[in-house]
Amino acid sequence: MPTHLSVWLGAICLALVPGWALGMGSCERIVATGVAGQPPYLWQDPDNPERLIGASAELVQLLADELGLKVDILASATAQQAEQEVISGRVDLLINTRLSVPLLERMDFIHPPLHEAPSVVWVAKGQHFGYLDRDDLRGRQGIRLEEALSPPFERFVQDELQLDTVPELSLAWSRLLEEQADFLLYERYRGQAEAVRLGLTDKLEVLAPAADTVGLYLALSHASVCNEAWLRGQLAKKLTQLTAQGTAVRLLSDNSQRWADQQLQKAADVSQ
Template sequence: MPLIKTVVMMLALTSVGFTSQLKADSSCSGLTASGNAEYPPYLWRSPKDPRQLVGAIRYLIDDLAKETSTKISLIYSGPWGRVQQETAAGRVDMIAGAFFTQPRTLYMDYLYPAFQKTQTSVWFNTEHPIAYSEWSDLKSLQGMTVINNSFGQEFDEYAKSDLNISYVASLEQALRMLNAQRVDYLVYEENPAKAYAKQLDINNIETSTTPITEQALFLTMSQKSACNNQAFKHKLEQTLIQFAEEGRMEQYLERALNDWAMQTPK
């Protein structure tokens, strides 16, 4: 009798687990995704509908949704800091493009593999060039970056303890301040800063030859999302592997760069 009771209890627990998984799956009718809206050529707000995000990651998300038969709405949900807050609260299911940091793993799960490698650089004004080859070269200088951005946990911690870096609300503001020589340098990713500098007609800034960091961009899922279950995440990850093998991101970036150039004032 004890053995029979044990088997019955095990079957009951298995049934409960299976039922819970079904409930999790059935409650996921679609995902809401968001990301950094000041991030060309990866993401920016659509000129036609500012509630939507467009760019290379938009092409990725659209194909991911199609391949997995999942409705994914990629929307503007505020500045980058608010996007992260909304994801932590579960009001946004997915972040479409985030670097890895340990604190972020407390509220969202990373999907592997990363879909893109990026490079963060030291930007300086050509009228006031700086010599940079390693992080310590920046110690005596006044730097700047955009609030709520991460450039890798190791550099973030080093900057906090050893560098004099101020924070501004937007990349546009940061580039204008560097253009006016109000700071010595700007820390930001190379592709987005180039795109914005071109749009703002800022031509007197350059990057150091040595990058600050090279990082990977991931899709992530809120731990409070109804869609966050192992089966679904595995399906997304298998599709990301397929896209990487097909070189999809290179195609998306080429299309997005053309999109950005077409809307950039001449």
């Protein structure tokens, strides 16, 4: 059975054939994909679930506008599906991917990253402790979700820390607030969006500095007909300019509130 993404791609590819046939320099429209369920970076548009919205989607749209390109940003069900669609060339751009050797062999990563995603130390309000760097986490009982960290920090976590893995964020919050753990290691902006939605911002604190940071990149398929030196260079140039202007950080803040507002509205609609 075809997925929503496959249906959309089929329609788009048919529309693009005449342009592609013209060869290099003819790319006027690009297709991008990413994985939903990552607010405030990416999530499904409530009015059009096949499409993605969020800070990363807006940043990609800004890049396309700057370059005079049309862009379709479609949702993939899993990271594996998104990667395969881009590797095949059916989709041009992969949004919010992390650097890895296998993907570097199939895609060109655009620098700088769309976002720097910091993993931070979350604690219950009033339960903060002396924390200056990751070494201060030794000997304390922590929890985490099953999410990727940078390879060096992952090794440190495995070798030096006592961390239990929990399946979902709501359970992690509960354990933290019930003092069943000293801290939660979790991504800052995704955690903030969920804390706002659940009304937990007054019950939680974030300790500084970040324990780990990974880049979330835009990657251009080697098989894409749009993969030209000009486009790669322009994407890097425009992304550097937008990053220097603080656009990425502003979009994260705006979309954290946007996500929370949508969830509150959804809850209100259900209760009516």
